Amino acid sequence: MDNRQFDLIVGIDFGTTAVADAKFDKVPSVVALKNRNVAAWGFGVDKLEMEDIYTTDYYKLFKPLICSRDERERRDAEMCVRMFLKELYGHLREQLEGELPQDKGWAKSKIKFLFSYPTTWDDPAKKRFDEQIRKAGYPDESGHEVELPLDEAAASMVQFLQGTNSDDLPKKNEHVLVADIGGGTSDIAIYKLGELEGRTAKELESVVCHQGKNVGSTRIDESFKSQLWPEVKEKYREILRKQQKEITDDDLTQLAEVAVFHLEHVDSYKYQKHKYGERSRTVQKPMFWLWLSGLTGDIPAVDGSEGAAKIRIEIRRDEFFKKPFDEQCGKVWKQCDAQMAQLNNVKTIDRIVLAGGLGSSAYVKTSLETKFRSHPLSKNAKVTQIADPALAVCQGLVHDELRAIHGSPYWVYQAAARYGIQQGAERDSTKWFLKHGDKPKVPASVDITHDIEIDQNGRALDLDLKVVRIRQPPPPALRSRANWLHNTEPVQDISSWVKQSLPGGLKRQLFSKKAELTIRATMWREAIVLTLHAASHPPAKQHGNPLHILVPWHTDPAPRHSGPPGSSRWRLTAKQKRVLKATVAALAIGATVATIGGFILSVVQDRKKASEEAVKEEKEGAEGTEKKAAQGVGGGSGAPACGSEPNAAQGEVPNDPNGTEPAGPIGHRAG
Numbered sequence: 149m150d151n152r153q154f155d156l157i158v159g160i161d162f163g164t165t166a167v168a169d170a171k172f173d174k175v176p177s178v179v180a181l182k183n184r185n186v187a188a189w190g191f192g193v194d195k196l197e198m199e200d201i202y203t204t205d206y207y208k209l210f211k212p213l214i215c216s217r218d219e220r221e222r223r224d225a226e227m228c229v230r231m232f233l234k235e236l237y238g239h240l241r242e243q244l245e246g247e248l249p250q251d252k253g254w255a256k257s258k259i260k261f262l263f264s265y266p267t268t269w270d271d272p273a274k275k276r277f278d279e280q281i282r283k284a285g286y287p288d289e290s291g292h293e294v295e296l297p298l299d300e301a302a303a304s305m306v307q308f309l310q311g312t313n314s315d316d317l318p319k320k321n322e323h324v325l326v327a328d329i330g331g332g333t334s335d336i337a338i339y340k341l342g343e344l345e346g347r348t349a350k351e352l353e354s355v356v357c358h359q360g361k362n363v364g365s366t367r368i369d370e371s372f373k374s375q376l377w378p379e380v381k382e383k384y385r386e387i388l389r390k391q392q393k394e395i396t397d398d399d400l401t402q403l404a405e406v407a408v409f410h411l412e413h414v415d416s417y418k419y420q421k422h423k424y425g426e427r428s429r430t431v432q433k434p435m436f437w438l439w440l441s442g443l444t445g446d447i448p449a450v451d452g453s454e455g456a457a458k459i460r461i462e463i464r465r466d467e468f469f470k471k472p473f474d475e476q477c478g479k480v481w482k483q484c485d486a487q488m489a490q491l492n493n494v495k496t497i498d499r500i501v502l503a504g505g506l507g508s509s510a511y512v513k514t515s516l517e518t519k520f521r522s523h524p525l526s527k528n529a530k531v532t533q534i535a536d537p538a539l540a541v542c543q544g545l546v547h548d549e550l551r552a553i554h555g556s557p558y559w560v561y562q563a564a565a566r567y568g569i570q571q572g573a574e575r576d577s578t579k580w581f582l583k584h585g586d587k588p589k590v591p592a593s594v595d596i597t598h599d600i601e602i603d604q605n606g607r608a609l610d611l612d613l614k615v616v617r618i619r620q621p622p623p624p625a626l627r628s629r630a631n632w633l634h635n636t637e638p639v640q641d642i643s644s645w646v647k648q649s650l651p652g653g654l655k656r657q658l659f660s661k662k663a664e665l666t667i668r669a670t671m672w673r674e675a676i677v678l679t680l681h682a683a684s685h686p687p688a689k690q691h692g693n694p695l696h697i698l699v700p701w702h703t704d705p706a707p708r709h710s711g712p713p714g715s716s717r718w719r720l721t722a723k724q725k726r727v728l729k730a731t732v733a734a735l736a737i738g739a740t741v742a743t744i745g746g747f748i749l750s751v752v753q754d755r756k757k758a759s760e761e762a763v764k765e766e767k768e769g770a771e772g773t774e775k776k777a778a779q780g781v782g783g784g785s786g787a788p789a790c791g792s793e794p795n796a797a798q799g800e801v802p803n804d805p806n807g808t809e810p811a812g813p814i815g816h817r818a819g
Contacts, residue, residue, distance in 0.1 A: 154553070155248055155257040158240065159545035161264050161300070226280050233284035258291040262545040267299045267328075267335035268361075274674065275698050293694060297672055301328045301335040302354075303544030304503035304534060306558060309349045310547045311535050320344045322498035323355060325487065325526070328541075329480055329512065330504035334363040336483045338491065342560060351589065352558040356490045363479045365506040368421065371472035373408045376461070380404040380411075380440060383459055411438050411461075424469045425511025435464045469511075476506065477515040484516070488525050497526040503534040503541075552591050559590045559673055561702035566618040567676065569667060570636070571598050573612070578636065581669040582676075582701065584621050593670040595681075599662040600646075607650075611643040615676070615697060640697050642667075642678065649680045649692025676701055 241254050248257045263281060265274055274296055286294045298306070305326045309317065318324055318341050328335040342351025381404035388395055395403075411417055420436050440459040488497060500520055506512055513533055520526040534540050551557055568580035581594040601609040618635045650665065666681040678695040 153258050154260050155252065156244060156259045157262065157546050157549050158244070158259065159262045159264075159542040159549075161303070161539075161541035161545070222276075226276065229277070230280045230284045233281060233286070237285045237288075255289050256291065259287070259289075259293070260549065261286050261292070261294045262298075262549055263294070263296050264298055264300050264303050264541050264545055265296055266333055267301050267337070268333060269299075271698060271700055278696070278698060287693075290693065295672065295677070295696065296674055296698075298545060298548060298674075299335065300330070300541050301326050301337040301503075302559075302673070303541040303548065304328045305337070305339055305352065305501070305544070306548045306551075307540045307544035308501050308503070308532075308534050309352075309558075310544070311540075312532075314348065317349060318499050323491075323494055323496065324499045324501060325484060325497050325529075326501045326503060327480060327484060327507060327516070328503040329364060329476075329507040331364045331366045331506070332362060334361055334480050334483060334504070334506075336480075336487050338487055338497070349558065350556065351560050353560050355494070356487050361479065361483055363476055363483070364504075365421070365476075367476055368469070368472040368506075372417075372421075372468055375468055376411065376463075377401075377404045377408045379461065380407050383440065383461075387459075407440055411440065414438070420463070420465065421469065422509065424465060424473065425509060425514060427510075434466065435462050437462055473509075473511050474515070477512055480512075481516060481519045484520075485523070488523065491525070494525070497529050500526065500529050500531040501534055502531065503537055505537055508533055508537040557589055557591060560587055561590060561671075561673065562587050563701060564619070564703040565701065566621070567639070567669070567701060568616055569596055569598065569642070569669075570614055570616045570638075571612065578616060582671065584618070588671050591670050591672050591677075593668050596667050596669065597664055598667065599664055601661060602663045611647050613643050613646055614641045615639040615678075617699075617701075639699060642695060645678075645692070645695045646680060651691060671701060673702075674698060674700075 245254045248254060261281075263277075265277060269277070278294070278296055281294055286292070305324065308324075308326070320341055320343065322341050324339050324341065326335075326337050326339065337354065338356040340353045340355045341349055342353055344350060381400055384403050384407070385400055388400075416436070416438060438461045440461055497520075500516070502508070502513060502516070513531060517531045520529055520531060536543070548558065563582050563584055563586040565582075566580055566584045567582040568578040570578040579596045579598070581596050582588070598613065600611060603609055615638075616636050617639050619637070620635065646665075646667075668679045668681060670677045670679070676697045676699055678697065680691045681689070
């Protein structure tokens with residue numbers, strides 16, 4: 149497909165915890181199921197009555213478990229992602245179809261869906277995510293495509309360059325450290341600016357490989373809930389005592405958990421968290437208030453319910469916020485320091501870019517700025533907070549694609565292996581499209597021609613085509629053709645894809661029973677994409693759908709660092725009283741571009757049961773260690789981890805920054 153012919157480009161940030169500006173539509177990333185069927189999703193879940201918490205299964209999009217070693221957990225996580233994405237697809241179609249050319253509509257339009265992914269994900273995790281996207285119905289039409297082009301840190305870097313005034317851009321050969329600090333993870337990467345065209349950046353090179361850790365605003369929320377729920381529990385106990393109602397301690401604990409979960413996601417709390425550390429022209433009171441729902445029956449009342457008297461709870465800012473903010477800032481700084489320590493022959497970091505919801509915090513900027521000033525590499529670096537952090541990743545995805553479409557891509561990568569297409573069993577038949585050490589500016593395309601046998605009707609006969617590679621070139625003294633071919637290894641068989649994509653009626657070559665076809669290999673940052681064309685000069689229109697081969701074809705400056713999942717063992721049922729609420733996705737619709745920012749969720753867990761499970765697992769682990777020690781058996785390594793722990797948001801009227809009674813709506817929202 150000719151990239152220039154897309155009618156719509158959709159960027160989907162599937163993993164950042166943030167809150168969009170009020171002018172954007174929001175899609176809560178949650179599904180509610182009854183009997184394994186979707187009862188509600190997104191907006192619908194957010195409108196469910198609180199009583200439904202006790203009768204409906206809520207599924208959290210918990211991406212770390214996409215790469216879990218526990219098959220059941222991984223299968224449930226994949227199901228959850230797939231079901232949500234399927235519902236989101238229908239919503240996108242409904243919202244965006246009116247923006248497409250009237251003579252085409254959704255089915256006939258050429259649409260490209262771009263998904264970001266967490267920095268911590270390895271290639272198997274990305275492949276599983278890609279599989280679930282496609283099983284969810286992307287794409288469902290022949291003119292639609294799906295790609296996973298950038299991780300979140302890289303997309304944020306693109307958006308920083310696109311959204312920065314030309315006079316404030318870094319200069320050629322300067323180094324930029326990007327810290328994308330979201331709800332569940334902080335992703336750190338260092339980039340070097342290459343060629344400039346005037347004051348516009350033309351090239352970007354990754355200098356230090358991205359590092360992701362489970363650090364973010366959800367840890368601040370967890371600390372807030374941990375401190376608040378005992379007080380909420382006692383307030384409910386007193387109310388029930390006055391009403392002469394009996395309730396078990398377990399049920400009372402559960403009521404407190406549900407109430408605290410809702411308090412965490414009202415605008416007043418988010419506003420105060422986001423504003424923490426900002427300088428104010430007025431004297432700020434050391435406290436603010438949150439309003440707790442009263443009780444109707446035996447559960448917290450929905451706002452506006454009859455008899456639902458409000459209970460005011462006093463929150464002291466420093467008592468609730470300072471320690472968790474300092475802890476998260478300290479962990480982010482350790483990441484930044486570790487990344488800078490990997491630099492070779494680099495004398496300075498010239499710019500620090502803070503992205504993500506927590507990266508937009510004034511307290512975080514001040515704290516990190518102080519630490520960067522004390523480091524010899526970054527002591528003179530300017531610290532910048534990216535504009536519109538909630539949409540930075542999804543907008544970066546779209547801008548990166550548009551630059552590629554218009555022939556001005558950013559990214560330069562060095563090939564780590566030689567890649568080609570082999571026909572038949574003979575390695576000597578391989579035609580190479582990428583050589584070891586090449587530095588293509590992605591996306592970069594190479595056309596390869598092969599002759600194939602066809603029948604009298606012009607249909608392809610049995611094919612034997614596969615993508616192959618040579619990881620390590622032989623030593624210079626042994627670089628004969630035979631030694632090169634000896635190291636060839638298969639990557640993926642493409643025979644069935646070619647046969648299914650080719651139409652009938654292929655034109656035979658003169659005096660031959662063969663037809664010539666062209667396979668175009670396009671190198672993207674995280675994949676090699678193959679498209680099929682009937683041979684001509686230039687190649688004719690594309691046949692069939694593209695084939696995406698997710699393979700790490702270029703070198704990484706350093707290996708990816710995966711951290712463990714940021715929460716306790718996951719369960720997918722509200723019957724165990726794990727209550728899930730929604731966050732938001734941002735939708736920006738233009739004439740030719742749509743941007744989706746998916747913002748994932750937070751979960752309220754049954755504290756007592758989680759504690760019991762932790763004690764049980766710890767006991768079992770200790771017994772297992774003793775048993776292994778007695779047998780002289782060494783321990784194994786932990787499971788690889790990936791992804792981010794998401795957060796959630798729900799709107800209410802925010803409090804005045806000085807801690808007065810609830811005021812009118814506030815334009816800024818917490819990330």
